Amino acid sequence: MADNKPINWSYPFPSRDTNSSPLQLLINMASAKGGHYPTGENGLWHGGVHFDEGTATLFDQTSVRCMADGEVIAYRIDDRYPVSEFTDEIPRVKRAPFSTGFVLVKHSLQPPPLRNADGSIAEGQTPPALTLYSLYMHLLDWAGYQTQPDLPRPAFWEAKRYTVNTQNQGLSVRAHPSRGAAKLSELPKGTEITIGRAEGDFSKLVSLISGTAQPALPADDEGQLPGYVSTGFLKPHSEPADYDKVVVLDSGLPIKAGDLIGHPGLYQNHDSAAQHMVHVELFSCDDVPTFIAQSRAWASRLPDDQQTLLRVYKRASKLIAHRDDINTENPPRLSDHGTQIGVDLMIPQALLDGLPASRKIQVKTAADSGTFHWWRLDGLFADANGNPIDGWLAEQELITTRHSPWEWEGFQCVEETGTAVEKLAYSLDARRLLSTEEQQNYRAQINKADGGPILTLARLHDIVDTNKDGTLSSREIRAALAKPWQAQLLGQLITRYESEWFWEKSKWDELDPLLEEEPGTPNLIWNAEKQRIEKLSWWKALEDQLGVIVSGKAWHFQPIAAVSTFLHASRLIDVERFLDAYISQHEHFEKNTPAMSTLSKGNLRTIVEAINRHYKSDLGKANLFELSYMFATARHEAYHFPTGEFFSSKPEVGNIAYFNKYDPVLAITQEHRDRAIGHGNTQSGDGYKYRGRGLVHLTWKNNYRKAKEHFGVDFVNQPDKAAEPEYSVPIMIWGMKEGVFTGRKLNHYINASGVNYDEARRTINGTDQQQLIASYAKKFEIILRETSSAKETFAP
Template identity: 75%
Template sequence: MAELKPINWAYPFPSKDTSNNPLQLLTHMAQAKGGFYPTGDNGLWHGGVHFDEGTAAAFDQSSVRCIADGEVIAYRIDKRYPVSEFTDEIPRVKRAPFSTGFVLVKHRLQPPPLRNADGSIAESPPPPSLTLYSLYMHLLDWAGYQAQPNLPHPAFWGTSRCTVNTQNQGLSVRASPNKNAAKLSELSRGAEIVVGETQGEFSKLVSLISGTAQPALASDDKGQLPGYVFTSLLKPQSEPAEYDRVVVLDNGLPIKAGDLIGHPGLYQNHDSAAQHMVHVELFSCDDVPGFIARSRAWASRLPDDQKTLLKVYKGASKLIAHREGINAGNPPKLSDKGTQVGVDLIIPQALLDGLPASHKIQVTIPAEGSTPASTSTWWRLDGLFADDNGNPIDGWLAEQELITTRHSPWEWEGFQCIEETGTPVEKLAYSFNAKGLLSAEEQQNYRVQISNADGGPLTTIARLYDIVDANKDGTLTSREIRAALAKPWHAHMLGQLVTKYESEWFWSRSKWDELDPLLAEEPGTPNLVWQEEKQRIEKLSWWGDLAGRHGISNDRKAWHLHSIATVGHFLYASRLIDVDRFIDEYTCQHEQFAANTPAFSPASKTNLRIIVELINKYYERAPEKSNLFELAYMFATARHEAYYFPSGEFFSSKPEVGSIAYFNKYDPVLAATQEHRDRAMENGNTQEGDGYKYRGRGLVHLTWKNNYRKAEDHFDIPFVTQPEQAAEPEHSVPIMIWGMKEGIFTGKKLSNYINPNGVDYLEARRIINGTDQRQRIAGYAQKFEAILRKTSSAKETFVP
């Protein structure tokens, strides 16, 4: 990860609530059966959150997704779940399976660079950076994958075994890793092969497991087949390198936000039924308080358009209850009667942008004397705020100068760092005592530990107890934590706590043995359940395998962040479009785009994901801005032009159109009419075969040799000699954006039809080739505009 750049974010499980309100998503975690952040009802710290049967109604928990761009550095997969044997009072032996499978991903978090007025990156020290790790614990065992053969496998297990994944034809085997190299053979569609190292876009062919090669290929003296195959036309059939042990990768394997991590595994405690569950944790071994201080200083130099968070202060703003008649023509007034907001809350701008039109009102205040005209905004916000007594309140909120403030996510506004000062036995003794579970003798025996806990950890986490401890008894119960999480204002504050303590994934026998007397049912009699639980804790541990490697600390301590709150905090800060939400919205509306539309296939969904990711990537690097309407029309054009008819795939990953016969009319020699021959010459097609060679490729069907040359000059990629590259996604997306904005195809630009004077989706078709299908495409654009309003941070304003 030598190159530092903004990373993308994604939730580990898609929300079933299509609004994806990041504050409401936090409240869904209250439904978990256990495993809350930052502490459990046993008084011990808990750095992760659990997705289990309790949260299944709110999230699609069929597969676990990576929460941010990074690299996989370690994993473990159980061949079969290990089993703990607990004996109950009857006595009866209870066999409880528990998954030790996990994946650990390393990330690098860094604010965006400062830019000069022309959009170039300013020459200054690099932004501060922080190494983060995301942990996905309790994953499916290998037996579970074998029982479900169609279940997708994580790519990082290993990709040496693959299936030829072409549409209709076979796959060419080239003599060297080059598209123009001699063809040695052709592998049949569906053939299973083993490949070796990759070189550019190709992988070295090693062996043929099943299927055919025509003509047959002869193995060399090492038993390997000759030739190279195109990597993107291979489907990996990955399997873990090893089972039942921690696999530490010397060199991390790249993984993107939203990529497959695995699937929920089984976990059963001694006092509950088995359930599918995943523990998701986010932590850092760096100096997090120091990074936050540097990040805040850096954020003070970032432009105002990166202040994507609105802070509402307790006791400052008021909500004006909605009443019949409030609309754009009759907006609320600051003088209206309302209820004062009783809690601090930070609201992402994306949440405000995604509100329905009826919930957003802009009021223009005319100029008076020397005071210029201004615009104020009202939002109708329901279910987010409480009054001074903690009672929920709904209504209209106005953004007011000095009363509400704007912040960059990199300011870490409201975050508080807490460092652990106690030990497990002190916290557990204090918790037991507060719950009345200690006898008089035990209270005497543990008076020192109870006293230390009362004066130590409780003092340092006083803010946490103020938020959660409803009955003020000095201890937390799962009921209190769940009740607090159900309220957006409390869930938000808990999500801003950053806590440092020794990781639960480091095994220390002495630390856990110290709890033996406290957990003994009778003095001198071992607690058999606890003894079995300690064996389970040891099997779950992995920290010792990584200590001192990949930046994992040797002192076993780490700063823990709320994984879901952190995703919500940064999700809209670094991405123009929230990819997962966009895919979900389009999938839901797919059939509305056209009558008798085929089902939205997995291949089409994958193609669309690639396009959205590449659009995000383009605008991360581009100095110019985009807006909602331009993006909507780009997607509409891609939706129309990139439909691959033979397979029925929408947003084809490598769209091309037309046959040789069709493009012969644009050939300087083969065209049937002099008019077509003249047009071919005018557009640079001067050699026989140029008509088909420079045929329409990519999302907007780049056509004519002159246009291929323009693209080559702009992107410094040899499109003229290698025109097939124009169909590759990493090229066709930038060509679409550049070409439509700069008027490359017809001389007409997006800004001719989408500008401060209006948005004309109908006439915008002239950017590509005229007026054909313009009504259909304009309809697509309107639908994409609605989707982008919910899923994108793109502005509705225009930049000159």
């Protein structure tokens, strides 16, 4: 990444609950019917996770989205799903479809660059890099797209046909690629065609798929039609380059986080009904342990604002149960009775930032040297006996610690060496499916699997033995995934093992004796399953190409845990890059604007850092346009950031008499007095007391009262707090997004139907200066596109 810009990340399926935290999303994966990480229902290695009917109520599984910026390097689309024929004991043949369709995307993961004291990027120091691959398996077949013609298609497919997409009239066919060239014919709107080479704004017409040229066009000896058409009036219909085979894209096609990968396909096992299901995987063929060591060293040099993870240690902190009298004016005390936390847990800052205002309390330290944080956390912790506990957690120096995601705190690299036959024998034994003779025959393999690294780790962290039988079953893995601390532990395993998409016949044949119905009698279902495994495999079509190594072995990451880590690895806005971009464009914002002072730059830095803390990004869906308009509003209301007064208790205008028009007693006109009383200013002096403060000039006692109720801070009796940056920024975000000031919300003017910066001014007070502020928003939009992870997306 030449520009040292971190890549963006997104979940493959958005949560149906937009308030879900990263830890909740991890827990949700326990609802999958099968396909958990790192072992599947059959006890065999499983390098990814399944999104299936079990998770469909928790995630919007309409379409599959790319997990990170990268490039598509390979894909396969079934023309029609292949079918396995399983013969049961009756005998009866069951035809089970299974999608082999997949997309493979290549990514580059790097920590952010180091910066000098002035914010510039330190030269000559390159962050360590890791090549990652994301895999999306079991996608919709081509027949499925044909039966749903309006279904969106991936952009990386080839455009093989086009529809004339003019407004009313048809599309002219010109003798040459020029608007002034002679007109040969006209294609009616909706005509389907194929085209050839592009020449400027025109493309060579090749053939008509449907529709009729008027007049008709004569084809040449090769069946091609004469003439050129304007490419801008053609709607492309993309299709796969080929079907039922791996398409390798040597140069790769760029794709962004959140872009369409495809749609869930059908998959049916021999013992279940067909369901829509997608297997998602994230892996690397690089030396991951070395990269992590380098990343940890690099993270030690990053600034503190990169420490977006809070680590809580078992037997170090306690939770204080919530009481009705606990609030910002009466926070918990460290001396209060509480329950000792009995588990380790890493809490993302995104989870803490997303807590309601009533569940986070900040207390100034006695020496006023900083802020002490209390977080009310429910459903995350357990005591030493595994019993769930809720309550207030204190963030304490030395007791809790802060970490950058680039430290990989808690992650463990495990090289799994067990064979498939060892793992299957162990699993069958754990489920009491082996005969006495089989137990004796496979005792060595069972014992070897029992001492493997994953089982050893699971026992160490009490993940095994819920039924006290000494073994780890898929049921116990699933139960562990429903507990935040155990789901996170399994999610932080990075395991090296041979990919299940790497076909090696001997490995699977080794299972034949174990799966025989009786000695000497082949298992027909297993034979059909082996044929399916071979059909699903794709690794050897890419081995030794594009970084995919020959051995088939790779380091696998739990996809949801990894995306959560990377998605929140850096703040929403890169503060230094934002400031650099703003300063470079400052002179273009307004003519005759003086150079930005050190004070005003500091003010803007404070605002950006506070927005990073308080703007809720909806799990990767931070809205570019909302942020742009908020910055534009702050720029206007805070007088272009030139002074610190909007953070102070001083009046914005020197003459206190200016505020008399907001006063119920001192106002000159009855209209002003009535307006003041209507907004809650009932006593003499309320006009000045509840004057405009902060980035949106919070005004009127009623609005100060609303802010008190929402944030739990007594702005009514301490109105100057509304001018403090820790409150003025969240007040702006809350007020504009929730329609607090005028009843109009930002999403009334910024939504999937369009973006209207002019009318968005109505979220504050009306239409004053609306065009000027809209012009600011457009310029902030340009800056944010280059310096933030905000996207042109809208929460569902």
